[in-house]
Amino acid sequence: MASKTSKTKKTTKTQVNGTDDEPDLIRTEFEYRSFQSEHVDHRELELKDDQLLDMYRNMMLQRRFEERAAQMYGKQKIAGFLHLYIGQEAVSTGAANALNVGHDSVITAYRDHGIALALGMTSNECMAELFGKIDGCSRGKGGSMHFFSADKRLFGGHGIVGGHIPVGIGIAFAHKYKEDGGVCLCFFGDGAINQGSFHEAANLASLYRLPVVFVVENNQYAMGTAVHRASAETDLFKQASGYSMPGALADGMDVFDCYRAFTEHIALARENQPSLLEVRTYRYRGHSMSDPGKYRTKEELEERKDNDPIIRLKAYLLDKELTTNEALDDIDDDVKKEVLESVEFAENSEFPPLESIYEDVYVQEDYPYLGQSKN
Amino acid sequence: MASKTSKTKKTTKTQVNGTDDEPDLIRTEFEYRSFQSEHVDHRELELKDDQLLDMYRNMMLQRRFEERAAQMYGKQKIAGFLHLYIGQEAVSTGAANALNVGHDSVITAYRDHGIALALGMTSNECMAELFGKIDGCSRGKGGSMHFFSADKRLFGGHGIVGGHIPVGIGIAFAHKYKEDGGVCLCFFGDGAINQGSFHEAANLASLYRLPVVFVVENNQYAMGTAVHRASAETDLFKQASGYSMPGALADGMDVFDCYRAFTEHIALARENQPSLLEVRTYRYRGHSMSDPGKYRTKEELEERKDNDPIIRLKAYLLDKELTTNEALDDIDDDVKKEVLESVEFAENSEFPPLESIYEDVYVQEDYPYLGQSKN
Amino acid sequence: MAELQFREAIRDAMVEEMDRDETIFLMGEEVAEYDGAYKVSEGMLDRFGPKRVIDTPISENGFAGLGIGAALNGLRPIIEFMTFNFSFVAIDQIINNAAKIRYMSGGQFKIPIVFRGPNGAAGQLAATHNTSTESIYATLPGLKVIAPSNPDDAKGLLKTAIRDDDPVLFLESEVMYGMKGEVSEEKDYTLPIGKARIAREGDAVTIIGHSKSYWLALKTADMLKEEGYDAEVIDPRTIRPLDINTIVESVKKTNRCVIIDESNPFASISSEITYQIQERAFDHLDAPILRITAKDTPAPYAKNLIDYYMPSAEDAHKACRKVMYLD
Amino acid sequence: MAELQFREAIRDAMVEEMDRDETIFLMGEEVAEYDGAYKVSEGMLDRFGPKRVIDTPISENGFAGLGIGAALNGLRPIIEFMTFNFSFVAIDQIINNAAKIRYMSGGQFKIPIVFRGPNGAAGQLAATHNTSTESIYATLPGLKVIAPSNPDDAKGLLKTAIRDDDPVLFLESEVMYGMKGEVSEEKDYTLPIGKARIAREGDAVTIIGHSKSYWLALKTADMLKEEGYDAEVIDPRTIRPLDINTIVESVKKTNRCVIIDESNPFASISSEITYQIQERAFDHLDAPILRITAKDTPAPYAKNLIDYYMPSAEDAHKACRKVMYLD
Numbered sequence A, B: 001m002a003s004k005t006s007k008t009k010k011t012t013k014t015q016v017n018g019t020d021d022e023p024d025l026i027r028t029e030f031e032y033r034s035f036q037s038e039h040v041d042h043r044e045l046e047l048k049d050d051q052l053l054d055m056y057r058n059m060m061l062q063r064r065f066e067e068r069a070a071q072m073y074g075k076q077k078i079a080g081f082l083h084l085y086i087g088q089e090a091v092s093t094g095a096a097n098a099l100n101v102g103h104d105s106v107i108t109a110y111r112d113h114g115i116a117l118a119l120g121m122t123s124n125e126c127m128a129e130l131f132g133k134i135d136g137c138s139r140g141k142g143g144s145m146h147f148f149s150a151d152k153r154l155f156g157g158h159g160i161v162g163g164h165i166p167v168g169i170g171i172a173f174a175h176k177y178k179e180d181g182g183v184c185l186c187f188f189g190d191g192a193i194n195q196g197s198f199h200e201a202a203n204l205a206s207l208y209r210l211p212v213v214f215v216v217e218n219n220q221y222a223m224g225t226a227v228h229r230a231s232a233e234t235d236l237f238k239q240a241s242g243y244s245m246p247g248a249l250a251d252g253m254d255v256f257d258c259y260r261a262f263t264e265h266i267a268l269a270r271e272n273q274p275s276l277l278e279v280r281t282y283r284y285r286g287h288s289m290s291d292p293g294k295y296r297t298k299e300e301l302e303e304r305k306d307n308d309p310i311i312r313l314k315a316y317l318l319d320k321e322l323t324t325n326e327a328l329d330d331i332d333d334d335v336k337k338e339v340l341e342s343v344e345f346a347e348n349s350e351f352p353p354l355e356s357i358y359e360d361v362y363v364q365e366d367y368p369y370l371g372q373s374k375n
Numbered sequence C, D: 001m002a003e004l005q006f007r008e009a010i011r012d013a014m015v016e017e018m019d020r021d022e023t024i025f026l027m028g029e030e031v032a033e034y035d036g037a038y039k040v041s042e043g044m045l046d047r048f049g050p051k052r053v054i055d056t057p058i059s060e061n062g063f064a065g066l067g068i069g070a071a072l073n074g075l076r077p078i079i080e081f082m083t084f085n086f087s088f089v090a091i092d093q094i095i096n097n098a099a100k101i102r103y104m105s106g107g108q109f110k111i112p113i114v115f116r117g118p119n120g121a122a123g124q125l126a127a128t129h130n131t132s133t134e135s136i137y138a139t140l141p142g143l144k145v146i147a148p149s150n151p152d153d154a155k156g157l158l159k160t161a162i163r164d165d166d167p168v169l170f171l172e173s174e175v176m177y178g179m180k181g182e183v184s185e186e187k188d189y190t191l192p193i194g195k196a197r198i199a200r201e202g203d204a205v206t207i208i209g210h211s212k213s214y215w216l217a218l219k220t221a222d223m224l225k226e227e228g229y230d231a232e233v234i235d236p237r238t239i240r241p242l243d244i245n246t247i248v249e250s251v252k253k254t255n256r257c258v259i260i261d262e263s264n265p266f267a268s269i270s271s272e273i274t275y276q277i278q279e280r281a282f283d284h285l286d287a288p289i290l291r292i293t294a295k296d297t298p299a300p301y302a303k304n305l306i307d308y309y310m311p312s313a314e315d316a317h318k319a320c321r322k323v324m325y326l327d
């Protein structure tokens, strides 16, 4: 069903010698389905009841973590660029639950806090990184845009739009080469799809049949640029046809649909069938902390918030009587506590020692840096 | 009819809220027609009889010019890379005849002798450039890969595969900006389409509705790499769907079909509708002078030669009694003479003076080059 | 003179030139409806409309090449890179097309284009967003590279760059956009490309710094002043072509030189200036030329590390005292 | 010792290392079925099969990034650029990913990758196919840059580069591929990265040249020899890290230095070597350091122009005589 749901029916190759004056027709077909909580039972998706509560907690953790990070940015505990994922949590949580974390690989752009927490990286190491401290997930060298975890196989956190997409297929290439059964989820934004790097990577992945899922998180905007102002074809998943790979669409505001779609596409990847999954989602906050957000109306924003993925999951849980308001409140308190502790942890963590500026550049220990002696 | 023949029927945009479990279907349709000399009357294409003879002469000129150039390369009168266009002449001649030469613009890759001669650049200036002489079309600075003519509006002749495609849409951008009614033909190879630059340029052209025709000259190989080893989707014109622009196919071994297709796509461009035209053709010679050509069989090559565009036009001319064998022989002799004279012209032309190494870098006359004084 | 922010000076230069010449247009990411990621082009869409102030997708290679093609075909594009860190995906267009097409065409075509945007370090942005690109671009014949340090130079030089018939890279700085300075109100105010500015005269040591580093050079000179030494401070303003004569004349007077540059040191501007000085003024040098640059590493995120990473007036001051044999 | 062509030495290095280590693979345009555009990888597809010797589409940015990702995930890729002129479309991968990911990850990941292929001038190929990239790449911390001048160094250094856990750019040359030379047959022959080679000892002047320029340096030394002067010839072999100590020791002995480099001069290797020498051996210099480089222009096609464009032993000889105050 995975394949059925999103395979592109290939057409026979074109020949240039039709003697008929009547034009031949070439068809390319896509299918997509939206499979949402309003009309689904999680058991159909083989999701256990308590897994749903974990998902709820994880989405809540991502949100509270970033709300607190925003506050700390205001207090200048955090500097540089801070891009919040708030609103998109269903995507990261849905993906992580469909993945074999620690075995499969993930790479994404600079809006990376959500997926990091979804993969099980700790609030402590993430907040410490934002603070630029030694206990951060990148030892204070990467900051918000450059989260890494060898443990959870998060290969970054990348700041150059589109630049990490070829790296993603390389990670997948190595999984296939080593025959370790792993796949790579390669996330990028609706703005990134217009970079040539996507085109080259998509063709290479399809040509070499690499175990990768290209996930375009279409949150409708690249900074202030709406999709229709950046992409001539606004159905981004249709790009798949240029590389004869499956293209599909999922509802990024619905954790069930995300889980369903990721499960299907990861299954394709395990058969070395790369694919393009467009997830339609929405970011509530500005592009980064400095964004006035004039490019959209309050009404649009509010309307999207009515479709909030956390609220929808909560409604589902209560509706299906899988939990109680009290139990959910306990989760919320527990999350708040974890986040507050992470702030304290980050505060108390040390700044990296100055000598460490010359560490982690090269594996070679005794590399002769220019001017190093003089410092 | 032009538009009908190659427009992509756009589908309504996808919405993610289908409540049905049944997958919706999204269709993208292409049409192509092959419209060949075996079953066409040139008058249908509004081609005059004597225009056909000019076309014949021009294709013959391209071929003889390059055969001679190859010989001169052997004699080391020409050095560096020399990429021959032999076999693809129907494309350049068909294009040039559909174009308003001197008003419209053309840009191509390094396999540029054919289009240069088709646009009416002289054998003399072209051969002199190959010889690296001052009377060459690029004053001896560009060589085989970098033919330019401000006069004929040939914007090169470019050596970096795919690098000139964005430049091509910029030329088209200026035509539209100046509202001069001109269009740009942007030629590139089947290998070049895998460069990210194509993807970015195609999207930009469609987004800005630029008067450009992307012409992929699919001669089946990029050096030794057959199309199916380089492109996951071997119907290259289908790339158009990712940019919601028309994509179509033409027979590059048939000057009528090329003329027809270029006429149609140039008409689209004049309405600021960019499009992708795939022309299926074949190069008879190696990629460059040093290519052993082990990647294809003699049989394949011979079979393609049976479909030779010059022979097919000749057959048509005789069959329709538009000329006589004698008249065609005269043309052949005349062409031979022109080419021989161009060799003599190139021989007699001077090498560029050494000081000219510091000319044409900047418009600024007194630019202070490092070390110049010392020479 | 009027007091303007750096960003305002740049905007005024573009606006005045676009008022003057219909063929000039501005293109880049968020330059139009968003008013520019750093508000440099604020209001320009309203003034000139969508035909001449154009937002792009995130396709630097594509729109850099578009600009080059438009320049070849009679227009005068201003292409904004949101920052020059992002110009690397477009560098083939700049190296192989902007810098070489005129030459390869034997001078048949010209490419009057300006690539502009912030360059170099801007605080805690980490390695991908902290690259100084001038030494990479200035190595390439066919290009001109300008890096102003103040609003007045920015306006005068940008207007000249826009009018120049050759491709120009115009390097600005996020952290300087808000800086205020006196700007000439002379109508049609232009400054020549390739002329350095002697910001302060002195005979004790020549201190050279462009863009942000110019301000470190001044600060260093102040520190020396307090110690009773008059340093000569030179702002090259243009990197390619480099006004070596002004620099050499100064060194002939001071007999010593310290160069401050935010670039990574290896094969950078400081290396080149040193080569040219010792080639032309060898006998006048009383001490080795020293440079103070960013560290020979990528840029870190942590506050303390990035502060340590950047060149400092303190280090430059030490270097000056050293070449002056004061300690 | 066995006499091998430069291309054979490189091939042997790759073959020996691939025999030794399953995780090494070779990827690039025409490297497999075509046996390599310059026949460097001839026979390797037959030996290792399509899993480890892989042809690519013309997508340098794509496959350079693929290599980086594969290196991050446990493999040791050798990525061939058909020439380094074509690496510019992939330079963002090299600058922002290969050189910086390890740093930004706080050392969690390593990137054992080799980017190799011909670099620099190769006759009448005109501007787009004649760029020396070493000064651009060597400016970037996080990379290592090697440019051997002979088959023996090529083999020993490439084997070391493949085993090195850091990203290495290995710069070869079309025109040297056919050059023959003695190559050690010692099994497991490796040479250290970052060690220069004193090719000829002398006390009259230090002549420095890497890659093709090394041979010009030798020729220049021969010309001086005939005049009765012993020049010391140094081949840096590695550009980053640069073995400045060997160079400085030599200059302390000869008190003068001439650098030959095919790169465009501005902010190039010659600039950097000059800075470092004068910084460390200022008091030992009896004359300015001079450089002989390609002209400060793009590369022309015409035979006479490209010959004039390139550095020559004659010019280097003149420069040596000048710093030796012979005329």
Ligand SMILES: Cc1ncc(C[n+]2csc(CCOP(=O)(O)OP(=O)(O)O)c2C)c(N)n1
Pocket (backbone or CB within 6 Å): A111, A159, A160, A161, A162, A188, A189, A190, A191, A192, A193, A219, A221, A222, A223, A287, C029, C058, C060, C082, C086, C089
């Ligand atoms: C190559 C490059 N160009 C421009 C930028 C500046 N920039 C950072 S984020 C961004 C928008 C990206 O939008 P999208 O891909 O949709 O991701 P989102 O921010 O929506 O998650 C831009 C233009 C960059 N970092 N890299």
Ligand SMILES: Cc1ncc(C[n+]2csc(CCOP(=O)(O)OP(=O)(O)O)c2C)c(N)n1
Pocket (backbone or CB within 6 Å): B109, B111, B159, B160, B161, B162, B188, B189, B190, B191, B192, B193, B219, B221, B222, B223, B287, D029, D058, D060, D082, D086, D089
């Ligand atoms: C960016 C880049 N990569 C590689 C090359 C080397 N190269 C020159 S031509 C060529 C093949 C191009 O094939 P195609 O685009 O099909 O054009 P054709 O030669 O068939 O006309 C290659 C790989 C180059 N010139 N530029």
Ligand SMILES: [Mg+2]
Pocket (backbone or CB within 6 Å): A189, A190, A191, A217, A218, A219, A220, A221, A222, A223
């Ligand atoms: Mg977005």
Ligand SMILES: [Mg+2]
Pocket (backbone or CB within 6 Å): B189, B190, B191, B217, B218, B219, B220, B221, B222, B223
């Ligand atoms: Mg081809």
